[in-house]
Amino acid sequence: MSRRVVRQSKFRHVFGQAAKADQAYEDIRVSKVTWDSSFCAVNPKFLAVIVEAGGGGAFIVLPLAKTGRVDKNHPLVTGHTAPVLDIDWCPHNDNVIASASDDTTVMVWQIPDYTPMRNITEPIITLEGHSKRVGILSWHPTARNVLLSAGGDNVIIIWNVGTGEVLLSLDDMHPDIIHSVCWNRNGSLLATTCKDKTLRIVDPRKGQVVAERARPHEGARPLRAVFTADGKLLSTGFSRMSERQLALWDPNNFEEPVALQEMDTSNGVLLPFYDPDSSIIYLCGKGDSSIRYFEITDEAPFVHYLNTFSSKEPQRGMGFMPKRGLDVSKCEIARFYKLHERKCEPIIMTVPRKSDLFQDDLYPDTPGPEPALEADEWLSGQDADPVLISLRDGYVPPKHRELRVTKRNILDARPPSGPRRSQSASDAPLSQQHTLEALLQEIKALREQVQSQEQRITALENMLCELVDGTD
Numbered sequence: 001m002s003r004r005v006v007r008q009s010k011f012r013h014v015f016g017q018a019a020k021a022d023q024a025y026e027d028i029r030v031s032k033v034t035w036d037s038s039f040c041a042v043n044p045k046f047l048a049v050i051v052e053a054g055g056g057g058a059f060i061v062l063p064l065a066k067t068g069r070v071d072k073n074h075p076l077v078t079g080h081t082a083p084v085l086d087i088d089w090c091p092h093n094d095n096v097i098a099s100a101s102d103d104t105t106v107m108v109w110q111i112p113d114y115t116p117m118r119n120i121t122e123p124i125i126t127l128e129g130h131s132k133r134v135g136i137l138s139w140h141p142t143a144r145n146v147l148l149s150a151g152g153d154n155v156i157i158i159w160n161v162g163t164g165e166v167l168l169s170l171d172d173m174h175p176d177i178i179h180s181v182c183w184n185r186n187g188s189l190l191a192t193t194c195k196d197k198t199l200r201i202v203d204p205r206k207g208q209v210v211a212e213r214a215r216p217h218e219g220a221r222p223l224r225a226v227f228t229a230d231g232k233l234l235s236t237g238f239s240r241m242s243e244r245q246l247a248l249w250d251p252n253n254f255e256e257p258v259a260l261q262e263m264d265t266s267n268g269v270l271l272p273f274y275d276p277d278s279s280i281i282y283l284c285g286k287g288d289s290s291i292r293y294f295e296i297t298d299e300a301p302f303v304h305y306l307n308t309f310s311s312k313e314p315q316r317g318m319g320f321m322p323k324r325g326l327d328v329s330k331c332e333i334a335r336f337y338k339l340h341e342r343k344c345e346p347i348i349m350t351v352p353r354k355s356d357l358f359q360d361d362l363y364p365d366t367p368g369p370e371p372a373l374e375a376d377e378w379l380s381g382q383d384a385d386p387v388l389i390s391l392r393d394g395y396v397p398p399k400h401r402e403l404r405v406t407k408r409n410i411l412d413a414r415p416p417s418g419p420r421r422s423q424s425a426s427d428a429p430l431s432q433q434h435t436l437e438a439l440l441q442e443i444k445a446l447r448e449q450v451q452s453q454e455q456r457i458t459a460l461e462n463m464l465c466e467l468v469d470g471t472d
Contacts, residue, residue: 007304010351010361011278011295014333016309019346025049025062026069026343030316033102035135036179036222036269036286037086039317040344042337044325044397045094046111049344050084050317051076057084057101058119061111064325077120079107088137091322092371096124096403098147098161100134106149108161113400125164125405129157136178140187142386143378144371145403148190150178156192158204160375164407167379168204184227185276188383191233193223199235201251205381213254217245222269228296229276232258236270236283244270246283248296248303259302263292273320277364278333280306282349284318291336291347309347313340323366324395331359363391369398 031039031050039050042064050059057080062070082102090096098108107123132152140146145162154177156170176195183190189210190202197220201211217223219238226234233249243265247257268285275282282293291309296302319337326332334349351362368389373382389395 009295009297009304011280011306011333014280014293014306014349014351016291016307016347016349018311018338019348023067024343024345025067027072028060028070028339028342028344030339030341030344031083033083033085035085036271037135037317038271038319039087040319040337040339041087041089041097042319042321042325043089043094044322044395045113046089046097047319047337047344048077048087048089048097049319049339050087053078053083056081057099057103059084059087059099061097063115066115075116075119077109077111079109079121079123079126080105082133085133085135086137088139090139090403091141091367092139092144092369093401093403094369094397095400098137098139100137100149102133104128104130104133104151106130106134106137106147106159108147108403110403124403125161125407127157127159127161127164129159129166129169130155136181138181138183140378141183141185141367142187142372142384144374146187146375146378148181148183150181150192152177154178154194156181156190156202156204160379161403162375162405164405167375168207170202170204170207173200173202173209179222180224182226184231185229186383186385187378189227191225191227193225193235195222197223199223199225199233199249199254201233205379211251211254213249216247216249216257219243221267224270224272226272226274226281228274229279232296234272234274234281234296236272241265242267244268244285246270246272246281246294246303261294261303261305271318273318273334273336275323275334277323277366278362280334282320282334282336284315284336286317287314289314293349309349311338311347313338315339316341319344323363324368324389324391326391328358328363328391328394329356331362333362358392365390 029052041048048061058076058078080101080103084099084101086100095111100106106127108125109123130151134149134151136150138148147159147161150156154174158168160167174194179193181192192200197215199213199216200209216235217237218240221238223237235247244263246261248259268287270283270285273282279296284291289311293306295304315338317339321335331351331353336347338345365388367386370387372384372387
């Protein structure tokens, strides 16, 4: 008799555990909007959840340590005139979050380290360019202030949040509603899924679809796709018999999947969360009460089922903590924030280890908060992998960093009428043309103008009074 050899993997025994009751966030009125986004975003400082709001859209931001019952008067982030559909924290600034809404706008917000006394109503910048609702947001993984949005107008817009400008608009690639968009590791490519049941790989700077696969899953329900660390693709979808599936694809050969896993029959869309450091994919179905997870390897069958975390309550949404926000002393390799109807509950994934020492094999260097590129460098064609940090001594989030927005001068951005001249220094956009000193001088000159106008108004008012007195 031949003995069956068990596959060697340090992640075979990963187990999930819900946090204790006092570590949950109670009394949050989670949004009831029908939309297949995660409704929750989390980073090492804050938890953000889209909530029910009368007369517009709102989300709540809580410091991570503020567990327990949430005060019903806790300030919200309000500014959208219709429901918020997606939120995403900036990977390079833990105090900056973007929100997308049914009102066709994207807003970017600065969240203070202290809890504000009243609602935050003024975004740093409002990005207007979509003609229908905006349902998907995703920050660029390595370039500073680059944000992607996808709308019901079937258009993907890539913004420079630092200037409020549209860097790229991809408006003729998708004939129907876009269901998901994902950057690859260095932000050079996008993977998109669409209602036309096609999985596409897009080079956004060339404006080209570089590879596509029609009907990667035969079913009619929405698809999702994420890139793996080595450039392959993981897609979730449905078979013709409505069985939920997970497929691994090699973009160089889209004919057949590298691996295909069939799961159960359910109509809940699977939200995939991929961890490149451990090469584990976690699948959370909206309306499910479980999280399935698989390890992706280079040896057949390539996709290895690990386990399922099950609970009693169905999930309304899910937040996924970046690696730098985990507790390395407890061998925690993932942490989810599960949304119930009225609360948010952390779920911790752990690799059981006896030693209390730092486990190098579980925690390779991971993307930190520093961007590798500026927005214009990325736009010009440069690529760079994320700037990595070690978690050996734990991660301490940096202090509050302000996002400064320098809007381009609209008049200077307008093309000149008549024959095109070579651009001189005076034609350059304001952000290039002005040094700090020049800006200060301009502000001073404007203030002097305002002051002289006010003096003129006062003199005219005195003359008017004298005339009125004279007629009396």
